Amino acid sequence: MAQLAGAAAPVGGSNADVLAQLNADPEPDPLADVEYTGDLPEDSRKELNALQQGFRDRAKREAERFRLATDSEYWIAVCFKTREDKEKFLRNAKLLPIGDKYMDGYAVARALGVPMEDE
Numbered sequence: 001m002a003q004l005a006g007a008a009a010p011v012g013g014s015n016a017d018v019l020a021q022l023n024a025d026p027e028p029d030p031l032a033d034v035e036y037t038g039d040l041p042e043d044s045r046k047e048l049n050a051l052q053q054g055f056r057d058r059a060k061r062e063a064e065r066f067r068l069a070t071d072s073e074y075w076i077a078v079c080f081k082t083r084e085d086k087e088k089f090l091r092n093a094k095l096l097p098i099g100d101k102y103m104d105g106y107a108v109a110r111a112l113g114v115p116m117e118d119e
Helices: 002-006 015-022 040-070 083-092 105-112
Strands: none
């Protein structure tokens, strides 16, 4: 759960996004590839190097996750004069099953018949 909390979906994330995070592979074990020799000082150096590399790799993944989480250029807003007009639009466009405020853009594209290459 701590891993999920650290990578929580932004507000409006789809159920598929949350499910993907719940089913995501755990962080890799940085010591998995250490080959132990039986020489304590040498094995300790190998472990320390592997742990340091694990921290560097995790920092890179976190930097990318942060960039994606704070990127404001992946969404759009559509405004109406009234809530009733917004709801009428969503009803007439048959988008209400997807949501009434935050919607998965790919689901909206499918509902509107807009082809998308990378869904």
